[in-house]
Amino acid sequence: MPRPPAVSTLPVLPTRPVVDPAAVVRGETWRISVLTDGLLRLEYAADGVFEDRASTFALNRDLPVPEFTVVDGPTHLEIRTARAHLTYDRGPFSTSGLSVQVRGNVSNYHSVWRFGEIAHDDANLGGTARTLDNVDGAVALEPGVLSRNGYAVLDDSRSLLLTDDGWVTPRDGSRTDLYVFTHGRDFDEALRDFHAVSGPTPVLPRFALGNWWSRYHRYTADSYRALIERFAAEGVPFSVSVIDMDWHLVDVEEKYGSGWTGYTWNRDLFPDPDAFLTWLHEHGLRVTLNVHPADGVRAYEELYPEMARALGRDPESGDPLAFDVTDREFLAAYFDVLHAELERGGVDFWWLDWQSGPHSRVAGIDPLWMLNHFHFLDNATTPDGKPRRPLTFSRYAGPGSHRYPVGFSGDSIVTWASLEFQPEFTATAANIGYGWWSHDIGGHMMGVKDDELATRWVQLGTFSPILRLHSASNPFATKEPWSFGTAAAAVMTDFLRLRHRLVPYLHTMNHRAARESLALVRPMYHSHPEAPEAYRVPTQFTFGSELVVAPITAPIERELQLGSVRAWLPAGEWVDVLTGLRYTGGREIVLHRDLTSIPALAPAGAILPLDGRDIPGNGTEHPGHLELLVVPGADGAFTLIEDDGAGDGLDPAGIARTAITWNQQTGVLEIAALVGDAAIVPAARTWSVALLGLAPDAVSRVLVDGEPVDAAVGPATPGTAARLAVTVADVPATSVVRVETSADPRPVPADVPTLLFALLDRAHVGYDLKRELYGILTADEPLTVRLSHLQARQVPRGLETALSEILLAQV
Numbered sequence: 001m002p003r004p005p006a007v008s009t010l011p012v013l014p015t016r017p018v019v020d021p022a023a024v025v026r027g028e029t030w031r032i033s034v035l036t037d038g039l040l041r042l043e044y045a046a047d048g049v050f051e052d053r054a055s056t057f058a059l060n061r062d063l064p065v066p067e068f069t070v071v072d073g074p075t076h077l078e079i080r081t082a083r084a085h086l087t088y089d090r091g092p093f094s095t096s097g098l099s100v101q102v103r104g105n106v107s108n109y110h111s112v113w114r115f116g117e118i119a120h121d122d123a124n125l126g127g128t129a130r131t132l133d134n135v136d137g138a139v140a141l142e143p144g145v146l147s148r149n150g151y152a153v154l155d156d157s158r159s160l161l162l163t164d165d166g167w168v169t170p171r172d173g174s175r176t177d178l179y180v181f182t183h184g185r186d187f188d189e190a191l192r193d194f195h196a197v198s199g200p201t202p203v204l205p206r207f208a209l210g211n212w213w214s215r216y217h218r219y220t221a222d223s224y225r226a227l228i229e230r231f232a233a234e235g236v237p238f239s240v241s242v243i244d245m246d247w248h249l250v251d252v253e254e255k256y257g258s259g260w261t262g263y264t265w266n267r268d269l270f271p272d273p274d275a276f277l278t279w280l281h282e283h284g285l286r287v288t289l290n291v292h293p294a295d296g297v298r299a300y301e302e303l304y305p306e307m308a309r310a311l312g313r314d315p316e317s318g319d320p321l322a323f324d325v326t327d328r329e330f331l332a333a334y335f336d337v338l339h340a341e342l343e344r345g346g347v348d349f350w351w352l353d354w355q356s357g358p359h360s361r362v363a364g365i366d367p368l369w370m371l372n373h374f375h376f377l378d379n380a381t382t383p384d385g386k387p388r389r390p391l392t393f394s395r396y397a398g399p400g401s402h403r404y405p406v407g408f409s410g411d412s413i414v415t416w417a418s419l420e421f422q423p424e425f426t427a428t429a430a431n432i433g434y435g436w437w438s439h440d441i442g443g444h445m446m447g448v449k450d451d452e453l454a455t456r457w458v459q460l461g462t463f464s465p466i467l468r469l470h471s472a473s474n475p476f477a478t479k480e481p482w483s484f485g486t487a488a489a490a491v492m493t494d495f496l497r498l499r500h501r502l503v504p505y506l507h508t509m510n511h512r513a514a515r516e517s518l519a520l521v522r523p524m525y526h527s528h529p530e531a532p533e534a535y536r537v538p539t540q541f542t543f544g545s546e547l548v549v550a551p552i553t554a555p556i557e558r559e560l561q562l563g564s565v566r567a568w569l570p571a572g573e574w575v576d577v578l579t580g581l582r583y584t585g586g587r588e589i590v591l592h593r594d595l596t597s598i599p600a601l602a603p604a605g606a607i608l609p610l611d612g613r614d615i616p617g618n619g620t621e622h623p624g625h626l627e628l629l630v631v632p633g634a635d636g637a638f639t640l641i642e643d644d645g646a647g648d649g650l651d652p653a654g655i656a657r658t659a660i661t662w663n664q665q666t667g668v669l670e671i672a673a674l675v676g677d678a679a680i681v682p683a684a685r686t687w688s689v690a691l692l693g694l695a696p697d698a699v700s701r702v703l704v705d706g707e708p709v710d711a712a713v714g715p716a717t718p719g720t721a722a723r724l725a726v727t728v729a730d731v732p733a734t735s736v737v738r739v740e741t742s743a744d745p746r747p748v749p750a751d752v753p754t755l756l757f758a759l760l761d762r763a764h765v766g767y768d769l770k771r772e773l774y775g776i777l778t779a780d781e782p783l784t785v786r787l788s789h790l791q792a793r794q795v796p797r798g799l800e801t802a803l804s805e806i807l808l809a810q811v
Contacts, residue, residue, distance in 0.1 A: 010332055011377040012166035015054035016062040023065045025079060026050075027090055037066040038083040038183040039193045040100065044093045044176040051177060053169075054162040056369055057154065057400040058179070059199045084182035093176055102150035102182045113151045113180060123149040125525070127432030128425070130368075131395050132439070133410035137417035138424075142398075144431025145194050148535075150184040154399060160365060167328055170364025185529035188518070194433050195517040201402050201435055202376075203514045203649025205389045207286045208406060209506040210239025210620045211496050212438070212468035215479065218246045220269045221276040227480075228283055228618075235615040236481060236493055237500045241285040242351060242393075242468065245292065252300060260354065261295035261323075263338050264302045277346025284618030288393055289347050292354035293371070296323035297338065307337045325370040326362040335374070340383040349379050351408065352394035369397035372404040389645060396434060405436035406466055412440045414447025414477075419457050420553040424538040426464060427523040435519030438466035442479045445472035451488035452555060452595060454479070456563070459598045460551040462495045462502070463543050465520050491596050500616035504609040504626060508641045509544040514649060520544055524568065533568040533588055540567050546606040546638070547577070550591060550599040557798040561762045562592040564798065565599065573604040573633045575692050575747075582693065582747065582810040589808075590801040594762070604633025607660050609640050612688050622681045627688040628660060630669055632745050636662040644680050656680045656733075667698075667741035674733040686729040689739050693747025694724040702728055703738040711739075753778045755806045763799055777803060 019033045019041070026032065031050045033041040041061070043050050054060075071078040079086040082103070089097035093115045102111040127144030145152045158173045179197070183190035195201070219227070224243075231238060247270065248262030265273040280287055297307050298320050305315035310333040313321065324330045339350065352371050360367045372394045379390035393406050401407070409425070412418045426437050441461035442454050461467040471477040481492040509520045522542045525534040540550040552563035569585035576582075578597045583589070591599045602608060612625030622642050630636070637660065644654035656676040662669050669689055674681065691698070702711040712727040726739050756777055760770040776789045787807060790800060 010166050010328065010335075010374060011380065012164075013054075013059070013162065013373070013377060015059045015162060017054035017059065017162075018052050019061045020063070020065050023063075025070055025077070029092075030088070030090065032077075032079060032086065032088070033061065034066055034068045034079065034081060035061060035063055035179075035197060036193045037068070037081040038181060038186070038189060039197065040079075040081075040084060040086060040180045040182070042093070042098070042176070042178045042180060046092075046174075049175075051161065051171075051175065053164075055156055055159040055177075055400075056162070056373075056398065057156050057159055058197050059162075059400075060197055063196055083184065084180075100151065100180050100182055102184055104150075104184050111150045111184075113153065113182075123147045124152055125431050125523070126428045127399075128396055128429035128434050128437075130397070131410035132412050132418075132425070134413065135410075135418070135421075136413040136415050138421045141425075141428060142432070144428070145181045145190055145433075146183075146187050146431045150182065152181045152190075154179040154181070156399075158364065159398070159400075160369065168365065168370070170362060172364070187526050187529050191430070191433060192517045195402075198400050198433065199403050200515075200517070200650070201433065201513045201519075202405060203389065203643075204405060204436065204510050205286075205391055206503065206507050206510075206620045206643075206645060207239045208391060208466065209503050209510065210467075210500050210618075211237060212240040212242050212466065213238045214242030214244065214440075214468050214470040216244040216246075216471065216473040218269065218473075219243070221271065224276070225279060228280070228285070230480075230482075232283075232618070234482065234493065236496050237616045237618050238285060239500070239618060239620050240468075241280050241287045242470070243287065243289050244473075245290045245353070247289050249300070252298070256298040256300060256320075257295055260292040261298075262301070263291075263297065263342065264300070274345045281346060286348040287346060288349045288351045289342070290351045290353050293323050293334070293352075294354050295320075297321040303338055303341060306341075307333055310337050324361055325367040326360050326365050331370070331374060335378045339378070344383050349391040349393065350375055352392065353408070366397055368395055369401070372397050372401065376404040387646065389647070389649065393438065396429075399432055402433040402435060407434060407437045409437055409439045411444040411472070413445060414443030414450075414453070416453060416554060418443055419453065419460065420539065422464075423460060423521075423541060423549075423551050423553065426521050427538075427541040430519035430522045430526065433517070433519070435513050435521065436465045438468045439464065440470040441468055442471065444470055445474075445477070449476070449484075451484045454484055455488045455491050455595055456552055456598070458492045458495050460553070462499045463521075463547070463549040463551065463598075463600065467496075467499050487595065494596075497615055500620070501611040501613070501627075503616075503620045504611060504623065504640060504642075505544060505546070507620075507643075508609070508639070511641045511643075511649060511655075512545065518545075524548070524570075528570055531568075531570070534570075536588075537566065537568045539565070543600075546602055546608050548574075548601045548603075550601070552593060552598050556595070559764045559796050560592070560798045560802055561764060562594055562759075562798070562802055563598075564590050564592045564801070567591050567599060569601070570603075574601045575604070575606075575631050575633075576600060577602050577608065577629055577631075577692065580692060580750075581806075582750065583808075584810065590805065592759075592798075592802040592805055602629070602631045604631050605636030605662060605664070606631040607636050607638035607662060609638065609660070612686060624682045624684075625686040625688070627690060628669070628671075629690050629692060630662050631692050632662070632664060632667075632694060632741075632747065635664050642680055644677065653677070654680070658733075665744055667743050667745045669739040669741075671737040673736050678733045681733050684730045684732050686727060687731055687737055688725060688727040691724040691726070691741065691745070694741065694745055695748050696724055698724055698741045698745050699726055700740045700742065702726060702740070704728065704731055705735050706738075750810060752806060752809075756803065759802055759806065765796070765799065769795070773803065777807065783807060 031043040068081045077088045085101040095116045098115040124143045124147045126141035157177045160168045250259035252259045299318040308315040375392040469479040481489040528534040550567040556563045571586040574583045608629040610627045611623040612627040640658040642656045659672040
């Protein structure tokens with residue numbers, strides 16, 4: 001006899017949805033909540049019943065009450081805060097009766113929002129989209145909470161509501177529920193308010209920040225192990241193994257339907273799954289399996305009998321157990337039976353595929369949101385009840401989805417147009433708080449094999465939130481570096497190694513995203529909202545606190561043999577950390593790079609912590625050797641954050657901080673003693689300090705805890721940006737390291753003639769023209785004269801801008 005269904009044990013998300021009454025102004029059919037000085041909640045309900053439950057967007061409305069004034073006039077109500085002025089006639093919301101003015105100067109745009117008005121919608125800076133499936137190039141974006149005209153409106157009227165016991169209930173849309181953001185161009189504050197209401201971005205497990213290997217391919221356990229060993233032999237590190245759908249049975253009898261959904265290992269391919277997953281863990285990899293849950297559980301599945309009993313069904317019947325995300329008991333069994341059993345065998349988290357449609361058996365309940373929400377909460381606990389830092393991997397399901405990283409952007413098409421759009425798509429998602437997109441790096445399907453395109457995509461992936469190589473089920477669609485030409489393979493390998501070297505920096509930015517509501521990848525206008533140029537470079541972005549990246553997303557120019565990108569450098573001094581080229585900012589510029597590099601620029605004073613190993617291994621453990629890239633020219637400070645990987649990452653316990661400062665006037669770099677849990681990091685470390693552009697004789701001495709020590713001092717590794725390298729070994733975590741250079745040190749000037757010669761030598765133009773141009777540009781003449789000669793010579797435009805870039809570097 002079947003047993004009765006188990007009582008649901010779904011986890012509950014903590015919420016604080018009820019607004020402090022002191023922040024509420026209301027009438028019989030309307031309610032206005034002043035959540036912050038820049039964020040108003042406007043509700044209208046004809047029956048006078050308002051919603052105090054949390055929604056998929058709004059978890060925490062119980063915020064400190066801001067200062068505001070209310071003028072209750074005879075015909076209109078007025079509410080004023082430091083940022084907003086609301087005027088309302090107390091009737092049904094209408095264009096003439098309800099408006100909110102953004103206070104302060106907001107450019108030349110109309111800065112008054114009126115209910116129902118669509119005008120100036122182009123001012124919204126966009127958010128993100130549910131998926132890039134089958135998209136070749138750009139796709140329309142949903143709105144975000146930032147705009148050029150200073151206001152944005154998030155309509156929460158139809159979102160799901162969260163009940164106190166952890167379940168959900170849909171709304172019918174009959175009540176109006178709007179969140180009006182009135183922050184002007186204070187984009188950072190707008191996003192802080194967004195996160196204050198919707199919840200913080202979680203701290204990702206550190207392993208998510210390394211390279212992910214993913215391919216839709218019928219691997220066997222032996223062929224997969226051979227692949228991982230080949231990667232290790234080639235010095236290509238990974239931290240996550242993504243195993244696509246062929247891990248489970250896919251060739252099923254026709255009576256059961258399709259083989260897309262499955263929960264039973266294909267033992268012809270993986271005869272001992274537990275041993276296979278153990279081997280991957282032993283080799284530094286975490287594992288996620290692809291799952292398409294739409295077809296439920298059929299009788300051929302190994303776990304069918306247990307799943308049937310958990311649902312009170314007769315396992316002998318063989319009746320299919322339909323996937324029903326609206327059935328609480330089914331969802332509980334879905335986790336407690338299906339996924340828990342596979343997790344006991346070694347699965348770390350799940351790749352949720354397929355459920356990208358918005359419809360379920362209950363109108364208003366989006367199965368994608370449900371899966372994202374409950375998978376993430378379920379992953380916070382191991383099957384044996386131990387807490388862990390959760391992770392899931394799925395498509396975007398609307399505002400509030402930032403709480404369920406990592407995002408899977410779908411099956412992109414292998415074209416330059418797809419590559420061109422990805423940096424803009426990634427950065428713009430920060431406008432709706434969605435900071436952890438994972439794209440199919442290299443593209444998923446269609447297209448043609450193109451070494452240059454694949455290389456440029458890996459370079460972008462290195463400076464993306466997540467780097468996951470992926471390809472379609474096609475024997476010719478491969479992403480292993482060695483499957484491309486020798487030159488491309490070498491560059492891809494270098495950038496995949498660089499990604500793992502960046503993990504100390506990335507994990508610090510991971511904590512910053514959670515604590516400060518600042519995504520890793522952000523559009524340039526976030527930090528420079530008043531600069532018109534910041535809006536004209538959609539593919540350029542800030543990559544954490546220390547870098548600006550301008551990826552090259554178009555083929556090389558044939559004559560020049562260089563790729564190029566139009567960029568904007570804010571005021572100040574900038575150094576490309578990959579090439580060592582220096583630039584004075586405050587200008588738009590065309591940057592050129594050969595296939596080995598893309599522009600990755602740091603301002604003077606930047607401090608970039610890296611894994612000190614040239615060839616990191618698999619995994620993302622705290623390294624015993626750390627390298628600091630330091631850009632002299634201005635004061636700088638950086639606090640390295642490391643943690644024990646437990647909890648939500650927001651609790652100070654289990655966190656170690658190391659403060660690093662650079663004083664330009666004195667020329668001193670100081671690494672302070674670790675603060676926090678010293679047991680987290682190696683007891684002693686090797687520290688390398690790379691001072692970009694300085695000569696070796698700039699260092700006067702190195703001290704540990706005030707005592708001079710011997711240190712290796714010399715130029716950097718060949719092939720990297722010119723820099724002075726200082727290395728001191730066996731430094732206890734609680735010690736202070738001090739590297740002293742000359743006062744106010746300045747970089748060694750670039751060898752401009754050598755750079756010009758190399759560029760001209762590479763160019764596919766006439767030899768006589770090369771000689772003539774080289775003579776003009778290296779002549780003992782003022783720069784203005786040399787540039788005028790170059791412009792008058794009417795050389796190809798790409799060659800002119802490339803030569804000008806070198807001449808104007810460091811000017």
